Amino acid sequence: DSVPDSDWPQHGRTAAELRYSPLTQINTSNVKRLGLAWYQDFDTFRGQEGTPLVIDGVMYLTTNWSKVEAVRAATGEVLWRYDPRVPGDVAVRGCCDTVNRGAAYWKGKVFVGTFDGRLIALDAKTGKLAWSVNTIPQDANLGNIRSYTIDGAPRIAKGTVIIGNGGAEFGVRGFVSGFDAETGSLKWRFYTVPAPGNRPDGAVSDEPLSKLAYHTWSPTGAWTHSGGGGTVWDSIVYDPETDLVFLGVGNGSPWNYQVRSNGVGNNLFLGSIVAIRPETGEYVWHFQETPNDQWDFTASQPMMLLDLVINGKKRHLLAQAPKNGFFYLLDARTGEFVSAIPYTNLNWASGVDPKTGRPKIVPEAMWSLTGQTWMGIPGSLGGHNWAPMAYSPKTGYVYIPAQELPEPFKAEKNFKLRSMGVNLGIDMAGLPDDPHVVEAVGSSLKGWLEAWDPATGKVAFTVPHETPWNGGVLATAGDLVFQGLATGAFEAYDARTGSKLYHFDAHSGIVAPPVSYEVNGHQYVAVEVGWGGAFPLMGGALARHRNTTINHSRLLVFALDGHVDLPVETHNTQMPFRATQPFDAERATKGYDLYQHYCLACHGDNAVAGGVLPDLRYSGALEDPTGFYNIVGRGALSNYGMVSFSSSLKETEIEDIRNFLIKRSQGPHAESAPDAGQKKASQ
Numbered sequence: 001d002s003v004p005d006s007d008w009p010q011h012g013r014t015a016a017e018l019r020y021s022p023l024t025q026i027n028t029s030n031v032k033r034l035g036l037a038w039y040q041d042f043d044t045f046r047g048q049e050g051t052p053l054v055i056d057g058v059m060y061l062t063t064n065w066s067k068v069e070a071v072r073a074a075t076g077e078v079l080w081r082y083d084p085r086v087p088g089d090v091a092v093r094g095c096c097d098t099v100n101r102g103a104a105y106w107k108g109k110v111f112v113g114t115f116d117g118r119l120i121a122l123d124a125k126t127g128k129l130a131w132s133v134n135t136i137p138q139d140a141n142l143g144n145i146r147s148y149t150i151d152g153a154p155r156i157a158k159g160t161v162i163i164g165n166g167g168a169e170f171g172v173r174g175f176v177s178g179f180d181a182e183t184g185s186l187k188w189r190f191y192t193v194p195a196p197g198n199r200p201d202g203a204v205s206d207e208p209l210s211k212l213a214y215h216t217w218s219p220t221g222a223w224t225h226s227g228g229g230g231t232v233w234d235s236i237v238y239d240p241e242t243d244l245v246f247l248g249v250g251n252g253s254p255w256n257y258q259v260r261s262n263g264v265g266n267n268l269f270l271g272s273i274v275a276i277r278p279e280t281g282e283y284v285w286h287f288q289e290t291p292n293d294q295w296d297f298t299a300s301q302p303m304m305l306l307d308l309v310i311n312g313k314k315r316h317l318l319a320q321a322p323k324n325g326f327f328y329l330l331d332a333r334t335g336e337f338v339s340a341i342p343y344t345n346l347n348w349a350s351g352v353d354p355k356t357g358r359p360k361i362v363p364e365a366m367w368s369l370t371g372q373t374w375m376g377i378p379g380s381l382g383g384h385n386w387a388p389m390a391y392s393p394k395t396g397y398v399y400i401p402a403q404e405l406p407e408p409f410k411a412e413k414n415f416k417l418r419s420m421g422v423n424l425g426i427d428m429a430g431l432p433d434d435p436h437v438v439e440a441v442g443s444s445l446k447g448w449l450e451a452w453d454p455a456t457g458k459v460a461f462t463v464p465h466e467t468p469w470n471g472g473v474l475a476t477a478g479d480l481v482f483q484g485l486a487t488g489a490f491e492a493y494d495a496r497t498g499s500k501l502y503h504f505d506a507h508s509g510i511v512a513p514p515v516s517y518e519v520n521g522h523q524y525v526a527v528e529v530g531w532g533g534a535f536p537l538m539g540g541a542l543a544r545h546r547n548t549t550i551n552h553s554r555l556l557v558f559a560l561d562g563h564v565d566l567p568v569e570t571h572n573t574q575m576p577f578r579a580t581q582p583f584d585a586e587r588a589t590k591g592y593d594l595y596q597h598y599c600l601a602c603h604g605d606n607a608v609a610g611g612v613l614p615d616l617r618y619s620g621a622l623e624d625p626t627g628f629y630n631i632v633g634r635g636a637l638s639n640y641g642m643v644s645f646s647s648s649l650k651e652t653e654i655e656d657i658r659n660f661l662i663k664r665s666q667g668p669h670a671e672s673a674p675d676a677g678q679k680k681a682s683q
């Protein structure tokens, strides 16, 4: 690769996306001298998942709500800012926070996908808009629900900007588009699942869908209305060596396989990696990691390209640790299966067929067919989610931000497609109001950094963390691995042993991956801080278990002998309010069911917020039915992301939810009080 050592010009730094910096100024012998060189406060308190790009001393970063800025990478001086003004009310279309994972850079332009589905190109010098396109076609076979969002980073291949989208938890039909980087004109579209009745789209995917995919779906089933899923919401990798673009295709919609496809068929290309040509979108090969998906087991997780010697043979490989718990190696040119070895505990499959790589799914894991509850490992958040892994060619290890979050899967009794709220076909009952249960389940969750040797398929070492949902990883030639943690630490480990060499208290949960670069002879390490994404939004009391950090979104930039102090957070935005009004127990019970379907995805299981969005048990609006209705029914707070639900919820149902929230406000409170974070932060 011709990438200068000093830069981080692409999402994973190089096309192979190893997230490896060849810089050595900061290394195992001096990392203790690392300190803050500069920082910038962001304007939101939401999750930050961005990978900053650094080209020629200028950093291009994206933050929540798809905002973009350019700063001098050595000093933080702001060169320009661009706010695409994503309407607040589209927040409700997203499963997992209004995050953004980063920009792409090519020939003086910066490309960003916006949460409302646009792809924009900005002049890198001025931040002026060069072009903008709506990536969601209005006239296509897209199903009934159009909850499309974009939070993934675009990729560039041969002058084509490639972008997918998310939304499979609500019910959409996945597709990826390629646009001309100069003009923004559409070059091709590749749909990842067929249209009902095998209707052609007039797209490059028509032939592979018709030949390979359509007959792997039941001709009937909820997918014909919900779109089937298969969103490419994060990983897309272009490999110049094979001239292939690899798409990481997501889960089925609804999750429930019985409901989705009458419990039959592999449902291609769900849970698959699909290889296509960059300029035309032409299909080349696919490999399905998870057939019969009913666990939200996406193949959307970050992919990287590795040249390894396997069984004495040099091979050019695609590597991925998707949600399903197996670490995959595939021949990048042909898609030929090489190996799939568990990198974490898993119980849904007893292994894979050694020839084809097809998982041997245990019958009890097929919860949508058995009607029984299945305690799945991994759960829907995966053994590894979107937080990127890194590879060091010096150690030969892949560093995986791994986790274990078991999850009960049970079919929903009477599935109906809702126009708002999630459509999973799963029983949404969450954790009970029982501190012992919360403690027991919370204690069973795990997170760790795993050094995985892809050549041998063995774990070299692990670094255990306090909680799951930790940050992405950076590896450097200084033999260091950097990672931010859910609990607010930013750490560096010895890349060979995992021993902790550096710790910094960032005061706020980190999920984003660090990057490293050099300006004027100084090496820097930068990371976005801000707790968010799927687990903090939905996880309820579990997301607060052993983790009560206050959310503060920032960019931190470290260098040797940096000496800037980070102000300690002392405030908490949530007032410790308790509703005092009486509530109607029957309404509260109805309200609980509605809450779990319509509100949980953002405000947390059983009305316990995970530290990002408002905890509704403390909402002043609970005291006043009209005020509450103004927000939930009339959209009074839609600019902040709280849309009106009046198209889905009747006024009396909204009042049921208010009764439920009053009940929850009065307790019991299984997790620690919201002001517990204050104590922690000032320690």
Ligand SMILES: O=C(O)c1cc(C(=O)O)c2c(n1)C(=O)C(=O)c1cc(C(=O)O)[nH]c1-2
Binding pocket: 049, 095, 096, 097, 099, 149, 151, 165, 166, 167, 168, 169, 231, 233, 250, 251, 296, 298, 380, 381, 385, 386, 532, 533, 534, 535
């Ligand atoms: O199926 C989808 O379309 C889709 C989209 C997204 C997204 O756009 O962020 C996530 C997921 N699924 C998902 O399953 C998931 O675990 C997840 C985590 C996150 C996040 O940003 O923390 N996004 C998503």
Ligand SMILES: [Ca+2]
Binding pocket: 168, 169, 250, 251, 296, 298
């Ligand atoms: Ca998903």
